[in-house]
Amino acid sequence: MVRSQQGPQLDCSYKFLLTKIVRILSSVVRASRYISGGSLVRSQQGPQNLQSLEYYVYILFSASLDLYYTGSSADPSKRLRKHLSNHKGFTSKTKDWKICYTECFDEKSKALAREKQLKSWKSSSYLKQLIAQLPN
Secondary structure (H helix, E strand, O other): OEEOOOOOOOOHHHHHHHHHHHHHHHHHHHHHOOEEOOEEOOOOOOHHHOHHHOEEEEEEEEOOOOEEEEEEEOOHHHHHHHHHOOOOOHHHHOOOEEEEEEEEEOOHHHHHHHHHHHHHOOOHHHHHHHHHOOOO
């Protein structure tokens, strides 16, 4: 959690949608590896493990609290729904959290290391710079 000086000037929702589209396309590409000649070919892991191949670090922003929240999950949109549900955690203080940044990793350990790095940044200006680097 990092307190920001002012809210982001960018629309975070389109960036999340772009990330979601890229994720879907990469899933299609990976799934096509399992298909050969119209029949399904089992790999050592099997196609049921496609979801577990990606892990995300995400940054949420709340305009009402003027705060950023950093977390990690295999499914950021599902995790956001949990943040917005009724619970007693930090993000329960408000219901206006939006995903404004995501990074994809092929290993959970790499995502957790990146999450730890982002959380170690004590100034929200670093997070704002990271979010501003996203393509428009």
